[in-house]
Amino acid sequence: MSNPNTSGWRTATQCVHSGTQLDENVKGVNTPIHTSSAFGYGDPADNKYPRYYNTPNQKAVVDKLCALEHAEEGMLFSSGMAAISAMVLGLLQSGDHLVIPKEIYGGSYSFFRTELPRFGIGFTLINDTTPEAYAAAITPATKALYMETPSNPLLKLTDVAAIAKLAKERGLLSFIDNTFASPINQLPLQMGVDVVMHSGTKYFGGHSDLCFGVLLGRREPMQKLRTHAVNTGGSLNAQTCALIERSLKTLEIRVERQTLNAQRIAEFLEQHPNVLKVNYPGLPAHPQHELARKQMKGFGAMLSFEVAGGGTAADALTDRLQIIMPALSLGGVESLICSPRKTSHLKMSAAEREEAGISDGLLRLSVGIEAAEDLIADLDSALRAK
Ligand SMILES: Cc1ncc(COP(=O)(O)O)c(C=O)c1O
Known part of the structure; x- marks a missing residue:
């Protein structure tokens, strides 16, 4: 059954119904778990494979999350860190530069400090996250501004709309880790951000029993990211997707x-x-x-x-x-x-x-x-x- 356009629905309805891939054969109300890793081929643009991030259970979750976060496209990864690393390594290259606040999740901090130099990507760590502090850290090589708000563990905020605007004015991308707020409390794409990342392990999973990551965003950066993600792997299996879909209903x-x-x-x-x-x-x-x-x-x-x-x-x-x-x-x-x-x-x-x-x-x-x-x-x- 084709999925209705759910963008006009309210959040609670989207949580329950958006993305569901109903099974016409038996009329079950939930998306069936498609265990296959091999799918028949036909239209090359529609070839399905788990690492292409396009199998039915991945799609059901991504469609629901796109509706909730107001995103055009999305992808699921095997952890939040896999999502962050795909976002940065998929959109930046050697010689580029990134502006990053000092007060962010420790794992992200460690990824930036340890891995980016190995790929020739420069970065500046900023102590405070005012638009002035971001602007002062921009260099001719800067490609993106990174945000995490509210911050961990001091719950400091960054003005998301102001940083997204600054990025646009300077021709840069803006990224945000929206894990702490979740789309229930904060919608960064509506404030002009290009790519939103979540550790799905937290509120999306919601029962401390799943580990996964999510990228959601505008079509253009997401399509570039998709190529990188397909090349590097890191996708999620159908069983985990089914558990995520169930969690997201609540x-x-x-x-x-x-x-x-x-x-x-x-x-x-x-x-x-x-x-x-x-x-x-x-x-x-x-x-x-x-x-x-x-x-x-x-x-x-x-x-x-x-x-x-x-x-x-x-x-x-x-x-x-x-x-x-x-x-x-x-x-x-x-x-x-x-x-x-x-x-x-x-x-x-x-x-x-x-x-x-x-x-x-x-x-x-x-x-x-x-x-x-x-x-x-x-x-x-x-x-x-x-
Ligand atoms: C704010 C934030 N971002 C990213 C991550 C990384 O997510 P994961 O542990 O799913 O890789 C975490 C994990 O604690 C986090 O708290």
């Missing part, structure tokens, strides 16, 4: 609930005597709250906070929690907490961490879909216990 209700929970928890923590500071864009006290209101539909479900008593107090609090689990990663239905000094920022020296504003008492919280009252009670008793 993306909006999960992320909306997570976002509501995060707001309540941030407001609770902000008032707590044992908490020194809360980083959450939904709080009026957040220095970029107005920007958050301008560019985000909701303020997201990630926050970080600093406890009195430094690393010892942060560790003790983590140990005392009964519901919120200490773990790496984020975006799942279960609330997870982690200490950046022991995880994402482990490789930095204490002095480097201090310079980056990552104190030993900082904890990052990925808020799940549990009852907000239970999460608040869990945090309250762990914060009060001695």
Whole structure:
């Protein structure tokens, strides 16, 4: 059955129905899992193969994500890092230059610092992400501006429309890691960005049991990327695609609930005597709250906070929690907490961490879909216990 044009549907409807490849034979309501890696051939433009990123289960997921993110084309990869590396290596070449903020996901930072020099791609790391800071870092060789907003773990924001505009004015591409916000809370392509990347491992998978990455964007850069991606591989199998399609049906209700929970928890923590500071864009006290209101539909479900008593107090609090689990990663239905000094920022020296504003008492919280009252009670008793 041909798929309807779903662009006029509301987000919740798109989550459930966009992209579904119905099976006319048995009238099942879900996309069947097509296990084949070999498909009959005919029209050469339509030859299917998993590494061509065009099999039915890949297409079902990509069509749904294109509808949600307002993208013209998309591709699925076996991890978020595979998506980031394809985006950069597929659109830049030796002699090109990229502008990158310093405060980004540690794995992305490590990829840029370790791999780009091997391919002769230059980059400038910027400390703050104002349009002026990006503009000052542009060189004659610059090809693209890279963004990640809200940032990990301090939840700082970048003005997405302003950076996309700057890129256009200078004839550059703009890239964004939209993992933290998800398309439920932020739509960068509508703000002029060229290519959006997601670690699907987080909110898209949503149950801490899948690993994949996504690129979505305008047709022109995506077609160039497709050639690179077909040549280098890194695509996803049908079984995983079917699980992703199922997860995405609940993306909006999960992320909306997570976002509501995060707001309540941030407001609770902000008032707590044992908490020194809360980083959450939904709080009026957040220095970029107005920007958050301008560019985000909701303020997201990630926050970080600093406890009195430094690393010892942060560790003790983590140990005392009964519901919120200490773990790496984020975006799942279960609330997870982690200490950046022991995880994402482990490789930095204490002095480097201090310079980056990552104190030993900082904890990052990925808020799940549990009852907000239970999460608040869990945090309250762990914060009060001695
Ligand atoms: C913001 C962000 N971007 C990218 C990645 C990389 O994604 P993956 O682990 O799926 O490769 C992560 C992983 O934690 C992340 O948090």
